[in-house]
Amino acid sequence: MGKNNTLINLSNISFSYPSKMNLLNDLSFTLRLGDRVGIIGPNGCGKTTLFYVIMGLIQPYEGHVEICGKIRVEEADFREVREKIGFLFQNSDDQLFCPSVREEVSFGPLNFGIDREEVKKAVKETLRDVDLEGFEVRPPYDLSGGEKRKLALATILVLKPKILLLDEPTIGLDEETVEKIIEILNEPDLSYIIISQNREFLKRTTDILYTINNGEMKEMNI
Ligand SMILES: Nc1ncnc2c1ncn2[C@@H]1O[C@H](COP(=O)(O)OP(=O)(O)OP(=O)(O)O)[C@@H](O)[C@H]1O
Numbered sequence: 001m002g003k004n005n006t007l008i009n010l011s012n013i014s015f016s017y018p019s020k021m022n023l024l025n026d027l028s029f030t031l032r033l034g035d036r037v038g039i040i041g042p043n044g045c046g047k048t049t050l051f052y053v054i055m056g057l058i059q060p061y062e063g064h065v066e067i068c069g070k071i072r073v074e075e076a077d078f079r080e081v082r083e084k085i086g087f088l089f090q091n092s093d094d095q096l097f098c099p100s101v102r103e104e105v106s107f108g109p110l111n112f113g114i115d116r117e118e119v120k121k122a123v124k125e126t127l128r129d130v131d132l133e134g135f136e137v138r139p140p141y142d143l144s145g146g147e148k149r150k151l152a153l154a155t156i157l158v159l160k161p162k163i164l165l166l167d168e169p170t171i172g173l174d175e176e177t178v179e180k181i182i183e184i185l186n187e188p189d190l191s192y193i194i195i196s197q198n199r200e201f202l203k204r205t206t207d208i209l210y211t212i213n214n215g216e217m218k219e220m221n222i
């Protein structure tokens with residue numbers, strides 16, 4: 001962890017796509033331990049791009065990405081970041097690649113060297129949490145949009161990360177599942193950033209709300 005319990009510190013980040021100049025423009029932002037942050041804003045304002053910068057999926061042209069007290073530059077730095085931060089892609093198809101639901105949810109914990117019996121138990125519990133019991137042998141590509149979303153969430157939650165970046169977690173989810181997700185997010189000890197267009201959901205899960213305006217983070221009223 002960094003100074004003052006800083007988990008993520010972005011300083012003076014700038015990034016453009018060829019078609020979108022100054023998408024992120026001298027953007028600075030800090031996530032501290034226990035912070036629960038929402039980001040809302042127009043389509044195309046750079047929300048997903050911001051997450052990609054934090055996860056090292058794109059490199060900013062300028063500025064520093066500091067995570068858990070270390071400036072992250074190389075791919076190896078970000079591999080460590082991806083172990084610390086549970087990242088939900090906006091599009092579930094970007095997240096799912098295994099032949100069955102069970103393998104999909106087991107993949108992360110097995111990869112981290114967790115004992116097989118323990119993984120089995122965690123997978124069972126997590127599938128119950130997202131209401132996907134009975135789906136274990138189904139191929140992920142056969143699932144409905146909402147079921148894929150639940151599965152993508154399960155692949156993250158099974159690892160019990162303390163830091164979460166969730167890009168539109170409620171898209172396509174039924175009310176009952178949204179309530180379960182709210183319950184999980186309201187557990188203590190979590191720090192997160194949630195991108196969502198769902199204000200009600202953000203009201204119930206976050207304490208501070210931002211938008212991205214002209215490439216910078218601007219605080220908004222919740
Ligand atoms: N790989 C890319 N190449 C070129 N332009 C891109 C690329 N990815 C995104 N863009 C453009 O950059 C802008 C920001 O994209 P981004 O995905 O960060 O927006 P967003 O705020 O997450 O939007 P949404 O609410 O629709 O998810 C958009 O105008 C998009 O068209």
Ligand SMILES: [Mg+2]
Pocket residue numbers: 047048049090167
């Ligand atoms: Mg997006």
